[in-house]
Amino acid sequence: MNTAPPAGLVLRELRIPEHATGAEARDFHTMVDVRNRVYREINGHDDESMTPEELLPHYAPSTFEIRRVWTAVWNGSIVGRVGLDLPLEEGSTSALWLIELLREAWGQGIGSAALTMIEREASAQGRHILQSWAAHPAAIGEQLDAPTGFGSVPLDHAARFYLAHGYRLEQVERNSALALDGDLTRIRELLAEAERAAEAYRVVHWTLPTPPAFAEQYAWMKSRMSTDAPSADLEMDEERWDAARIAEHDERYLRGGQHMLITAAQHRETGELCAFNELVIGRNRAEATHQEDTLVLREHRGHRLGLLVKCAGLLAWRDHAPMSPRVLTYNAEENRPMLDINEAIGFVPIAYGGAWKKVLPQSA
Structure with a gap:
């Protein structure tokens, strides 16, 4: 699905800083803050939060994968992040991606524009199998069953987004405490x-x-x-x-x-x-x-x-x-x-x- 970016949106690839301090790390700090706020909105708690110092090493250059991240800048403010991971196993044709947006930015076409970019970038790298994981908080209403026969997720905002863009639910994962x-x-x-x-x-x-x-x-x-x-x-x-x-x-x-x-x-x-x-x-x-x-x-x-x-x-x-x-x-x-x-x-x-x-x- 090709969607023109909404007015005021810039998908800006984030340059990963060498250190988590200093002016060069400002955008990285903002990205981490938005990430944590998104998870708080989804889960209602901060158990998934990380500090910039904790997250930065996981974006360090690797000989085993390419990890890229963009910030979604809408009308001058960072309202989300977009990630694309490319495994470097021999012959790999897969890519993993995420789109995480603050709720204030939902319904503006930002996610669709980001996914168009992700699919274009993945294809350019010879990747045609795209996979993604998303949280689906419990909700009353229509449910979507996993084809494995185990588990279901609500037909919520995230599920409708995936389905509208040609994705299929393959598996349901349980988070336990x-x-x-x-x-x-x-x-x-x-x-x-x-x-x-x-x-x-x-x-x-x-x-x-x-x-x-x-x-x-x-x-x-x-x-x-x-x-x-x-x-x-x-x-x-x-x-x-x-x-x-x-x-x-x-x-x-x-x-x-x-x-x-x-x-x-x-x-x-x-x-x-x-x-x-x-x-x-x-x-x-x-x-x-x-x-x-x-x-x-x-x-x-x-x-x-x-x-x-x-x-x-x-x-x-x-x-x-x-x-x-x-x-x-x-x-x-x-x-x-x-x-x-x-x-x-x-x-x-x-x-x-x-x-x-x-x-x-x-x-x-």
């Missing part, structure tokens, strides 16, 4: 249960930077996230991870002042790492914690290793961020094994999101 300031007795009981089922494994923990002894095995497990996690009909490139990519990954968190704990299951006989869980928090250790990747390698499933690393990680986290009030996690609705673990631990659903996809015509 667990209170960390209560009694953790149940988690201790579940950990003991998991340890009995996983006698052939031991728990190991580390914080960033990843110890050299674990880097290659951690890289292998991270690579399996792109192939083994449920992805419906989304098209995920098989990611190449090695020790160098782990070092880049770690540096992004460390440079931003974030703190990450990795909890892994190690096979006692072989020393192989075969399951892991990540917990991360920002510079303010009294804010919400985010549970990022969790995976059990296929060949080691059936030994309660997912439960083992999640419970061991949560109990150890008390020593790392004792003031953090809750932890947030995200799972595909069809990922019933992981949802079973979360529900047993005490996670409760608080929000849902949709994963959307469009295949662009390929030029001859």
